[in-house]
Amino acid sequence: MKLPLLHAGALPAEHHDLRCEVREFLAEELTSGGFTPRCDSWLAGFDAQFSRRLGRRGWIGTTFPKEYGGAGADPTARFVIAEELLAAGAPVAAHWVADRQSGPSILRFGTETQRERYLPGIARGELFFAIGMSEPDAGSDLASVRTRAQRVDGGWVVTGTKVWTSHAHHAHHMLTLVRTSPADPARRHAGLSQFIVDLTASGVECNPIRLISGAHHFNQVVLTDVFVADDQVLGTIGDGWAQVTHELAYERSGPERILSTYPLLEAARPALSRTAEGRRLIGRLSAELWTLRAMSIAVTAELQAGRAPTVEAAMVKDLGTRFEQDLVHAVAEALAIEPDPEAHGTLAGILAGALLQAPGFTLRGGTNEILRGVVAKAVVGR
């Protein structure tokens, strides 16, 4: 097979004003102490108030049509907003999942009632979603999920356990992948469906899982006979795999797969630019970032054109997440500063935060080995 080629695109010039507005807002927030920059702020920076402030500006759900509280903007506008927020290390974790994938999935697969019920709240930065995909025995092998739903009058009763569920303890709903008919080894991807599970419903138990940073972002979500009404089924019963795959294309190629540790580079820049070694490092990392950004923009353009650049998205995520990790260790080597997890907002604190978050970058959203498998299958044509 020919090389899966991405052709570098550029963001439309008309978004420059939007970019400037976001920068101005962030500068004001920083001055007024609205947030403290940190790495991996789309997982580790949960701030519901900050999300509401973004929602008031129209910077969440920007791509939703106006009748659902969005701005009807194209995906490149969302790209600009997202990358500015991430580069600044702003706390965007609260609304991230809803804005990136749950909202767009509801828009694409949901009923009119569901769109009206969920999308305006997401766009206001008030309604948060969690991802209910992974399970104790279904990590990279997502098709082996065991959470099962049984048909009852007016809906389904769901039982099972989801893990690594970021911010389920704050989120209002969890877009949950469940088995609605028994597993068939010959057709592993059949019989799966997506439910919008209300996390306040009876039978939902949320247990914290602490990360190596000591922070509580992850959860184990145990569902015991949770009733899910028919109007909380997303899309078509049995089409869960196709719907989830579509969700993953959004999940894999965005700026958050490149920029998770960028705030460290910006914070280290004054110190690095004083030495020749430091300037060389800035040159090397900037070249990598600049290239990855061009690739990510190209994938966004493909998605916008209605294509499914699965292979290209996998390549961007593989390269991008390894870059995020490489940046941390390269900067640490050049700085000679001891990382300190308690020194919030200082270089030592940002470095510590980045180090402790870094192992997750190449795991979440599909491990890099799985992603390379996706690429390899396409290139060897098997």
Place this chain on the structure above:
Amino acid sequence: MNTEERRDLHEAVVGVCGEPAADGWHPEVWRALDEIGVTALPVSEEAGGGGAGLSAATTVLIALGSVAASVPAVETGLLAGWLLDRTGAELPGGVLTAAVADGLEIRPVNDGWLVSGTVTRVPWARCADRVVLLSPLDGGHCVVVVPLAGAEIRPGVNVAWEPRDDVTLSSHLVPAGDLHRVESADGLAADFSRRAAFGRAAQMAGAAQGVYERAVRYAGQRHQFGRPLAALQAVQQQLAELAAEASAMTVAVEAAASAVDQDPAEDWPLEAARVRVAEGARTVAAIGHQIHGAIGFTDEHPLHLLTTRLWAWREEYGNQATWCDRLGTELTWKDGTSLWQRITG
């Protein structure tokens, strides 16, 4: 350029090149490229070029790199043609090369100039009719077109066995009309090396595509343990990494060319592309060889035509440390502007 235009131009160039030939100089390929009009694409039409942007030239260089074509494409279009364009002069016929010369002695005589001195490691000198030199002159600079007939040429090579010859001129006569003073030469030598390094990067992106295509083909054909190499997960992981690197290298040079076509004053993307491409070159060559096993390490197998070029081109016109340094300095010297603002504009 849109995707279709890029693909058509790429295929036209590869079409006239054929399969990668042995090392050496391929004059028949150069003539064929001249016939389809792609040897001087980025040179203005007034100067005898194609009047196209850097993007089109980049596509040609990628295509040439992918088949390891041994022709002076960077030297003619990106360097010699560009220098002459800058001085308002026309591109002479014949095969051209170009270099920056620092230690020349240039003296006026009745009907022209006498040029003396040595220029080292001039690409393709033994195959070229003329070399276009950028040289200091009387406190300023000049662009001088030197005929190579009669010059003393000491052959040398790079690690891909491409000619990199030392040229010694002894009171070599250059007609008056072939020396052009440059009004404002500020940074011209730096521009030259940036364009040259970028041209090599575009060729490297092409060579990486070539390595990728060969590796995928070989992994599908070669059987061990009763199945093709491509069925082994360890090999698949390597192929995926190779694909990602070759794609990144290609995007880097294409993005840089189109950025500079839009805003020629902001030319650091050329350096960024060169840095990213050189990072990938090592990985691409290593995986290419690892997948091919011992046969790819032999002179009879054409893989080395691509990998030796990756290694050779990466070190020409400044190494990785040089370009990382220049790019890092360029992106951070402005006070009050964040690195992020510099990168995103």
